[in-house]
Amino acid sequence: MLRLGATYRWGKYVPFIASMERLRFYENGVILDYLCNSKVDLNKLHSRVFGLGNKTYEHYNKMAIYVDQRLEELGATRVFELGLGDDDANIEDDFITWKDRFWPAVCDFFGIEGGGEEVLMRQFRLLEQPNVQPDRVYTGEIARLHSLQNQRPPFDAKNPFLAPIIVNRELHKGGDRSCMHIELDITGSKMRYDAGDHVAMYPVNDTEIVEKLGKLCNADLDTVFSLINTDTDSSKKHPFPCPTTYRTALKHYLEITAIPRTHILKELAEYCTDEADKEVLRSMSSITPEGKEKYQSWIQDACRNIVHILEDIKSCRPPIDHICELLPRLQPRYYSISSSSKLYPNHVHVTAVLVQYKTPTGRINKGVATSFLKNKIPGQEDVRVPVFIRKSQFRLPTKPEIPVIMVGPGTGLAPFRGFIQERQHLRDEGKIVGETILYFGCRKKSEDFIYAEELEEYIKKGTLTMKTAFSRDQSEKIYVTHLIEKDADLIWNVIGENKGHFYICGDAKNMAVDVRNILVQILVTKGNMSETDAVQYLKKMEAQKRYSADVWS
Ligand SMILES: Cc1cc2nc3c(=O)[nH]c(=O)nc-3n(C[C@H](O)[C@H](O)[C@H](O)COP(=O)(O)OP(=O)(O)OC[C@H]3O[C@@H](n4cnc5c(N)ncnc54)[C@H](O)[C@@H]3O)c2cc1C
Incomplete structure (x- = not known):
């Protein structure tokens, strides 16, 4: 399998990753350059391509389309048609629909008998570690253990700086929405920024929802554990820093409030003791028109997250370690910096709208990062947030006289x-x-x-x-x-x-x-x-x- 990562700009490809499983010595872009420029005969290669893109971009999936065509030009045999995923709609659905047709076609092509029923397999095994030394347990660090207690520059995505919030004030003068003006103190961090850059922030999930999820899974959230990849050759040993406690994993490492993708529902179905509940979850994860419709209305339109699903499907009680494997990693949130470093070299200003809305089931859903920020009131106990600066291309003209x-x-x-x-x-x-x-x-x-x-x-x-x-x-x-x-x-x-x-x-x-x-x-x-x-x-x-x-x- 070849995984190519690239972005397509101004009609030219700009490779940023090109890696082949087990052949990690390939440098960025080498494979793409090779495909573009060489005249190698690939007539022994069987190819199929699935592209991940977003229709809001002008060059939607252009790389995938190009690679698919180029492989054919170089003599490869296309085993199955090109698939395109659109992240502006439902990229997972696009992939699953493609994949479900892909396997029978591939089996047919190679004369292999299909395996029939799909078997769900865990990628990580659980290791409970009650005896591990407390100072070996991750408490929310992104990479280096103790990096939040023992802060050392350079600060970046793997080593965020804990910036105190020194101002947090409301900008709206009326109405029922809230927009915060926040000032972060980056003194001593050696982080530099220019107007137009972004500040990224690692949020922490709300304690109440974390405790709720723990209860729904009958978990002791203080348990120290590791999830260990069963593929010993994989470079990703754990899905997030381990060993840690379930509480830390749910607070710092996992996206609890995101709307679950269909593959999660498929796995959850296995933990239903009630056959009707199992069937509902299975159907929503299927590609049948009824299943898709149910997923759209019951999950997406109703904005149900994992907690809501477990609250409403009462016979579904998955073990917490599997939930930790299934949920996606909590991502940093980006904010356009709303200050100029010429005036505020040690402060980063952020202008953020609070995400909070009532769902059709009558629940109040809250944005992770903006709710986390809303509660950080200067003068109170810990008002620091883990941040790093991301450089952008959004720049004023170098000549100030340009309008x-x-x-x-x-x-x-x-x-x-x-x-x-x-x-x-x-x-x-x-x-x-x-x-x-x-x-x-x-x-x-x-x-x-x-x-x-x-x-x-x-x-x-x-x-x-x-x-x-x-x-x-x-x-x-x-x-x-x-x-x-x-x-x-x-x-x-x-x-x-x-x-x-x-x-x-x-x-x-x-x-x-x-x-x-x-x-x-x-x-x-x-x-x-x-x-x-x-x-x-x-x-x-x-x-x-x-x-x-x-x-x-
Ligand atoms: C480059 C960049 C710059 C950005 N700059 C800013 C900025 O300057 N200011 C700013 O405020 N934000 C900015 N954002 C957005 C910001 O990163 C976060 O996405 C935003 O603050 C929400 O984060 P959250 O964790 O609070 O919400 P999340 O927990 O991520 O929840 C947000 C999700 O909730 C859902 N949702 C929200 N409202 C509703 C609704 N009414 N009904 C149903 N579903 C809903 C949507 O799916 C949405 O994606 C920027 C994003 C990027 C990528």
């Missing part, structure tokens, strides 16, 4: 707050700074217009031009996209005539697509381009880093 347009509704304003601080700083130093135009949008001026006073100050000082859309302040909805459409002359003047930079940031991927489409129309009407030329123009802007998007969903 910029920034589109950042809601928390999309975050990186632009850093940009504006930086442009102000440059002006204060006497530099000539080009026009700085911000398109900001929110629901109501009186409720969620974040950083309103600060922004007004920049306008007064002549640093900022701001255009605002308050969608719910009048009968008809107005969004930033409407403002951009109206400002076609201004936009063309900045990006066309003055070679300015254009930035989009926000939590709505549709917004980014809409803005891009409007830009194409502006280039057509104001720049007298054909639609094809306008698209090419934007691509060129992207390649020159004059058009950048920092969008999440």
Whole structure:
């Protein structure tokens, strides 16, 4: 099996991983380069390719499509059709549907008799370790034991810095949602950042939900244990740092509140004592139309996480160690830094909206990281959070006189707050700074217009031009996209005539697509381009880093 990792940008592939099981000496990109450039005869190779992509990206699964075609060109025999997974829809479903057709076809091709029933096998075995020395037990470290107690730079994804929260204040003035302005102190960490970078944060799961899950699995959460890979050749010995306690695993290492994928339901079914419960779980993990529909309505639409499933399917009582094997690793959450290091070299500002919503079953689901942050009130006991900085490509132009347009509704304003601080700083130093135009949008001026006073100050000082859309302040909805459409002359003047930079940031991927489409129309009407030329123009802007998007969903 060959696993290739790559990203496809500007019509060119950019390999970042290329590894072959048991042949780990291959350097990054070697295999992809080899495929692209060599004329090797692969007529003895049997190939099949499944690509993992996301349809919101322009070059959706382009690498997989390319590799599949290239293997055929080099003489390989395609044993089974190319499969494409779309993470914007249900990537697991795409894979399982493909895989279920793939195995019979492969058996047929090689003349092998199929094995019939699928056997579920554990990848990790449980080792309980009551006698292990307490100082050998992981307590939430990402890699090095005691790295949280004994902090040593350099700080990165494997060795996060415990940054105290020195400010945590509410930005909304009304309404029922919450947006936090948070300031992290990174003094002494030697971490550096630039406006536009991201800060990543390892959250901790809520104690209440951890205890609930422990109870539902009849577990003693203080048990010290290790999960050990049964494949002794695998480089991944444990699914998370071990030995540890179940409590630590559930709090620090596992994504408890995510909506479980279908393969988890399949495994859970085996622990139902009630046949009807077993059947429901099995059906939801199947690829039958009824099963898919049930999974969609009962799991996805109802936003049921593992705790909710065990609460509602009462005869299902899996052992906690298997739950620890099944749940995905708790991922760090990224935030666009909302400050400039020119002004705040030792502080990182974050602007985060609290995720909290009522589900159709009447439960309140809470976002892991934002709820964790909400409870970190400066002055209280431990207000430190494990963080590291991730460099980004989202950058102000190196020449300050170049004009910029920034589109950042809601928390999309975050990186632009850093940009504006930086442009102000440059002006204060006497530099000539080009026009700085911000398109900001929110629901109501009186409720969620974040950083309103600060922004007004920049306008007064002549640093900022701001255009605002308050969608719910009048009968008809107005969004930033409407403002951009109206400002076609201004936009063309900045990006066309003055070679300015254009930035989009926000939590709505549709917004980014809409803005891009409007830009194409502006280039057509104001720049007298054909639609094809306008698209090419934007691509060129992207390649020159004059058009950048920092969008999440
Ligand atoms: C590069 C990047 C930059 C980012 N910058 C920022 C930023 O500056 N500010 C910011 O606030 N966020 C930002 N985010 C998002 C941030 O990383 C987190 O995803 C967000 O804070 C939620 O994390 P959480 O752990 O609180 O929620 P999670 O526990 O991860 O839960 C979030 C999930 O809950 C579900 N969900 C949320 N609301 C609902 C609903 N109403 N109904 C049903 N399901 C729902 C969705 O599936 C969502 O994915 C950024 C993300 C990226 C990738």
